[in-house]
Amino acid sequence: MTVAANGTVGATEATTLVKEPAGPPAGWGARAGAFAIDVLVGLGVLATLMLVAWAAALRGWLWWVAVSAAAAVFLAVAVNRWLLPSISGWTLGRSVFGVAVVGRNGSRVGPWRLLLRDIAHLLDTAPLFVGWLWPLWDSRGRTFADLIVRTEASRVDGDRPDRRRLAGVVLVSAGVIALAGAGLGYLAIYRHELTIEQARQQIAVQGPKIVENTLSYDVANIDADFARARSLVTDGYRPELVAQQDTVRKAGPVDNDYWVTNSAVLTNTSDRAVMLLLMQGQRGAAPAARLITATVRADFEKSANGQWQVSNISVLAKPNPARQGGQ
Incomplete structure (x- = not known):
């Protein structure tokens, strides 16, 4: 370590030890849009598939199809939500809206901390969703989950991956999977039960x-x-x-x-x-x-x-x- 005569740390070393603080807070609308792509779309498909599995005969062919598809969708959401940000710095939704979740000093957040952050979102939901609205008046735009795990959602105005086309493909694919699950449920369950009742x-x-x-x-x-x-x-x-x-x-x-x-x-x-x-x-x-x-x-x-x-x-x-x- 290089120490000046007055006892201060040299400029080069200071740059190494201290990282830039997180950037300006991301807007609430951008965060909501990113969350919709990253989470809500997947949850909608999961809900459809699990309803089909619940209505189907236990361990029948339709039950296995619905459960397997639901597992694949959950894995895709988990990889996108918790693993990709620690590798590339971005989820699909955040890359579209220019939002990055970082530590308070601007450092990249690891997958376990991101998982803990999503679990902590339960505290955002419990008090009538107040925690989700907290960024509207918090000076750093933080939710309750951000306060707990010491993260922030920052706005990124510079270069970022252009994944808008990929996001469109994902949204269309999610819609197709949900419609296919609903169609199979109708053909194999509802229409069959309707025929029996008639x-x-x-x-x-x-x-x-x-x-x-x-x-x-x-x-x-x-x-x-x-x-x-x-x-x-x-x-x-x-x-x-x-x-x-x-x-x-x-x-x-x-x-x-x-x-x-x-x-x-x-x-x-x-x-x-x-x-x-x-x-x-x-x-x-x-x-x-x-x-x-x-x-x-x-x-x-x-x-x-x-x-x-x-x-x-x-x-x-x-x-x-x-x-x-x-x-």
Whole structure:
């Protein structure tokens, strides 16, 4: 070290030990614009992707796509926000608006300090965002986070990287990713669930009528009624129904009229459904007609032409006959 006779440090050494103070404070609007490019755009894409992941089936293909894309976006934001400034002195947004985050003596800030600064921004947000507005009246344009980690956002009027074109590409790419995530969410989740709900409403209305027409027949029109019943069931269930109809013919048929008093859709997809039906009916003709009740489970499948058909009927509570008038 070179020391003058009066004990002061030489000019060359003083220049080495003392750095220039930070430049003039950056304007609030420039800081907000840089923050929007560096953080808010990425947060918007992350929010979209995480909503898709939350709505998708856990560990399904869409869940993995959304989570992987969100991880890539977070990594890009982290590298731009915390690593690049310590290497080149700039983030993408700050290079566009001419803002540099430096120490109080104008020195470059390392990545861990930048990370701590962003964490400290929680204190800017907690008191109704007052900390974000603090630069408007602070003499050095500092937020609460700047005060805590001893940094400042300075205006840079000189040469800086021209990254406006890159910023435009990033903004467009972020918009494309967000729209793609929203589109996948609509196609794979919302539209699928809407289709299932529409199918549920259809079978809730059509199912009871189909079962009534499958089980009901009139002796005077038994051939037409049996043919109608066979058209209402699937190819797989039709042989069983035909066998039941043959048994009825051999036993000597009587009028059999069923109607549904209550029903509920237990489960359904867009082309399959299971219903529970409480049924009442009348067997035989007056004056020997008997009232009957039964509880059945009906399985349905949608045919190639979009019509619901019975694929199975299981009797849970067998018909309970009783003569009219309580006899």
